[in-house]
Amino acid sequence: MDTTQRTDQQRSADSRRRELLEAADRVVLRDGPHASMNAIAAEAGITKPILYRHFGDKGGLYAALAQRHTDALLDSLRAALDAPAERRQRVEATLDTYLAAIEARPQVYRFLMHPAEGGITQGFDVGKHSAPLLRRMGEELAQVIEERLDLGPGSQQLARVWGHGIVGMMHAAGDWWLGERPCPRQELVHSLADLLWGRLAAADDRTGGPGF
């Protein structure tokens, strides 16, 4: 009766959305975040208004697109973070997972980090302007840190600061590395882990006066 019919229609509606998202994905990965709605519609074999009916506006489409990739990346990172190993091993594995991901698919990475080119964000939200991916990674890492480490009083606050800070470190270093490729990935991972392991504080001053 209605149920079967409705289910069919529902599924068609859902899978249509998927198809549209995949078409959008192809276009965005080919043309960059500046891909026009017309281009995406053409790739999907349809016209603009359908996209707008499904996703509201360009921001909605881009948000849906970003969520897919963000979810996928976060899953990999969680796996690396949950592996049974020493703490430093886990940190390095997580860094390496992230860097391998952005190395393998730089276009996806670039798209995820520049969501604002799609969504308008008219209200001038000071702060919170970072890519949602960064925020989500920061919060996830904060949660893991707070669960596993004994940081004394104020541990929750501290864990969140560290979560966002470490993610930012990873992001900025990765972005720079991706642009200049100054060293192999493993070396970058090791250098960053060294930084987190306090080698900055432990280093000796250079000869001549009080050091940095």
Next chain:
Amino acid sequence: MDTTQRTDQQRSADSRRRELLEAADRVVLRDGPHASMNAIAAEAGITKPILYRHFGDKGGLYAALAQRHTDALLDSLRAALDAPAERRQRVEATLDTYLAAIEARPQVYRFLMHPAEGGITQGFDVGKHSAPLLRRMGEELAQVIEERLDLGPGSQQLARVWGHGIVGMMHAAGDWWLGERPCPRQELVHSLADLLWGRLAAADDRTGGPGF
């Protein structure tokens, strides 16, 4: 007469640019990075083509605008970094300077971090998509680290990784903090410095299994 006239005209040519930049500054700070060229021209009391004659395109205007603010911020950071004090004191002072700056003028901060909304960047430059401010801060910090610290072999590479990494940490944590204001600035500074001082590596596992 001639001289005064000529001087007037010359200075008008030079300072015209400054006036336009200041008008653009007002509009961007009021309306956000989405300010239109028409709006900027109106604020300056002129019309669009003049802006284009002075700055080429919107990206040029925004670049000129960004450079002013970036230079100013970098000057403050250099001052904090060069102050005569212990290493940890300097690190904290630099973090605090940066955070105080973004706290005091969040609109400037937001504008500096979103340059891509102005310039088109059609060619899909993977990597190098970060705000120029981040890159410049990273490079400056790398230079200071390499000058002052004895890091053994590969010190230059390591210093650059750390420079960009630390800047990214500061940026991401600052962005998150600016959005949520979960704690006073001084506490954030202290937490980040602790992170750089290896407290992550030194922390004990929480009871129950191998820690993070």
Next chain:
DNA sequence: AATGCGTGTTACTTGCGGTAACAGGCAGTC
């Protein structure tokens, strides 16, 4: 047969970046 409803279309509006093409003031030159 008639009624919704979901899917699709064409054709339009609005707004922005960017660009001619033209108009006036004010040097210096014959």
Next chain:
DNA sequence: GACTGCCTGTTACCGCAAGTAACACGCATT
């Protein structure tokens, strides 16, 4: 004094992309 170049300024336009009616077909339900 008239002529030429240059700088500043204008109006009016092009192209393009986001977003929106308004209309049209297919198809199950009544």
